[in-house]
Structures are given as C-alpha cells and as structure tokens.
Amino acid sequence: MSASTTSFLLRDSPDPAFHIRDMAAADLATALHFSEDIGWPHRLSDWRLLSDLGQGRVVEAHGGLAAVGQRWTWGTQAGSIGLLVAAPAYRGGPSERRLLADLMAGLFDRSIVLYAFGDRLPLAQSAGFHQDGGIEQWQGRPRPAPLMPLPDGARLRPASRRDVASLAALDARASGMSREPMIAAWLDHAMHAIVLDNEMEAVGFAIMRRFGRGVYIGPVAAANALQAQAMIAHLCSAATGRFLRIDVRSEIVAEMRPWLTALGLSCVTTVPMMRHGPALAVDPKVRHIAIAAQALG
Structure with a gap:
C-alpha cells in the first residue's frame, strides 16, 4: 500500500459520532433518496440488483445515515467500488473518506476500479487512485x-x-x-x-x-x-x-x-x-x- 493511501486511511481521527456497519435491506430506501437528490436515475430495483452482487457499507452519524457505498469482489485479483453517496450535510466530509477507506480495506490487495464522476475525482486521488481510461x-x-x-x-x-x-x-x-x-x-x-x-x-x-x-x-x-x-x-x-x-x-x-x-x-x-x-x-x-x-x- 502506498504512502499516500496509508495517509488517506489514517487521515481522520476516530470520532465516536461515526459508526460504520454493513448495509441492511432497510437502508436501500434511504440510499435511493440520497442518489435521487444528486440526480442519479437509479430505481430501487437498480439499487437492489447491484447490492445483491456485492457488499454494502454505511456510515451512521447522529442517529441517521450519513453515507452509503458498495464494494464488489471479482475473483482474487480485482474489485470495484461504487454507489458511494452521502446525505447533503455530509457530502465532501470525513464520512465519505471514512467510508471509502473502509470499502478499500475490505478488498485487501486487489486492484480496485472506481468511476470518479464530479467531486469523486479528488476523493479518489487522495486515496491513491490513478486514472486509467474512462467512459463517455x-x-x-x-x-x-x-x-x-x-x-x-x-x-x-x-x-x-x-x-x-x-x-x-x-x-x-x-x-x-x-x-x-x-x-x-x-x-x-x-x-x-x-x-x-x-x-x-x-x-x-x-x-x-x-x-x-x-x-x-x-x-x-x-x-x-x-x-x-x-x-x-x-x-x-x-x-x-x-x-x-x-x-x-x-x-x-x-x-x-x-x-x-x-x-x-x-x-x-x-x-x-x-x-x-x-x-x-x-x-x-x-x-x-x-x-x-x-x-x-
């Protein structure tokens, strides 16, 4: 793991206000609300299909969900991270960094793919990701x-x-x-x-x-x-x-x-x-x- 990635993982001091846990089926409605708020077209059935293939993780803060995300393992060599989205009050803050660090840690030493739309680009770069192509x-x-x-x-x-x-x-x-x-x-x-x-x-x-x-x-x-x-x-x-x-x-x-x-x-x-x-x-x-x-x- 690179020095920049290690720095990213250790960037935030532990905060008892944040708690990370596995995503439950009951969290999908809130995840859908977060994604609708930033203009994603996903339906609840789209969230469910993608979630069934991977492992969802959520950050809880002050009695509610602050951010959600998913990781997928593809064999022993590769994985991907996506559906990383936060409540308006927590966007761009430590809850998203903590969640990305948690999702990366669960993929161990696999090569990880992440599509960095909008403000996700600096977040990914600070975690040690480098651009390798893209899509239109x-x-x-x-x-x-x-x-x-x-x-x-x-x-x-x-x-x-x-x-x-x-x-x-x-x-x-x-x-x-x-x-x-x-x-x-x-x-x-x-x-x-x-x-x-x-x-x-x-x-x-x-x-x-x-x-x-x-x-x-x-x-x-x-x-x-x-x-x-x-x-x-x-x-x-x-x-x-x-x-x-x-x-x-x-x-x-x-x-x-x-x-x-x-x-x-x-x-x-x-x-x-x-x-x-x-x-x-x-x-x-x-x-x-x-x-x-x-x-x-």
Whole structure:
C-alpha cells in the first residue's frame, strides 16, 4: 500500500459520532433518496440488483445515515467500488473518506476500479487512485438502426443461461475481472442479450436490461468496433422508442462517435476510470467496448 493511501486511511481521527456497519435491506430506501437528490436515475430495483452482487457499507452519524457505498469482489485479483453517496450535510466530509477507506480495506490487495464522476475525482486521488481510461456516457431515444454486415461464418443469436460460463470468460478477457455472478444476474434480468458466434464459438456479446428511465446496454465485448456496432444495432432496434443509455470505453469511442450520433444518441458526460493497484490483465483480442455499469466497470 502506498504512502499516500496509508495517509488517506489514517487521515481522520476516530470520532465516536461515526459508526460504520454493513448495509441492511432497510437502508436501500434511504440510499435511493440520497442518489435521487444528486440526480442519479437509479430505481430501487437498480439499487437492489447491484447490492445483491456485492457488499454494502454505511456510515451512521447522529442517529441517521450519513453515507452509503458498495464494494464488489471479482475473483482474487480485482474489485470495484461504487454507489458511494452521502446525505447533503455530509457530502465532501470525513464520512465519505471514512467510508471509502473502509470499502478499500475490505478488498485487501486487489486492484480496485472506481468511476470518479464530479467531486469523486479528488476523493479518489487522495486515496491513491490513478486514472486509467474512462467512459463517455451516450443516451437518448435511438432511431431504428440499420443492420450491420457480419463476417463470413459469423452470426448473432439470443443468449441464454447456458452461455453464462462462456460469456463470463469473454468478459474476463476483455475487462480483466472475473465476474460470472454479474453475467448470470445480467442475463436473468436482460430484456435482450445476444451472442456473436464465429464458426460456433462465442466471440462477443451484448446485454440490454431495464435501468433508470429506460434501458441500458452493457457490458459489450467484441474483437472490434464493427462487431460491437452489429450487436448494439440489433439491441437498439429492440429499444426503439425507449430512453437508452450506453457507457462506451474512451479508448474505442472515437471509432464509434459518428455512428452513435447517427442513431440519435448524444454524449452527455465523460467519467474517468480510476484504478488502485496493478493494471488488470486483459486480452487485446477481446475489447471491453461498453461497461456493465458505472458502479461496476
């Protein structure tokens, strides 16, 4: 652990007014209220789905909740932190620093991913996180998307529960995180999920699920932008008339901006991906095109 991280963890003197504990199901309504107050689109069901995959922690102060957050462990090498949000009176204060330190400590020596929107950037930097890419958030009501040609021998097909292991393996190669429980949950809650096969072998996939004000596409894994666009086009056609969001990785989005704009989507923000610990091991033959969620990466 770096000296800067150690300093962050020890920054605040113990304060009996603050108490950190596991998040309970009864805390989700308050967490939703916190997130609505800062403009997040999450529904209670979105909080519940994400919480079921990880471990929530909360800071109590003066008889109520001051801040909430979540951590997720992805195998023995990686983890992510997200859904870190505080009550108005506690934003930017020691309760958030204490909670981030607690969430990091629970991930031990794993590499940690955190998407640092807004005022989360200086908080993450003070905890020893460094930028490692990012995403562009695109959203809107998509126009019907023209179908994209596929290479010879390739086909799109619906994903099913039988594909969990192979899609989790593709996701791990693309993201560097072992997330089979997430892939299984996303398939269980998918509106549509498709697999790109090449000569009967899965080489890419994309999942669309309900989220916030409409639907969300992610994760998307493929060898290149054209393969990703073929899958996204298929899902956009199924989402016509709905509000759609997709968070595209910054290292590939330049290849897709004109196409996303032609679909009727707009880039509304960019968010840096912050990493604490060693770089994640990824396979350059499978690219992480769009993330599963800003909370998860």
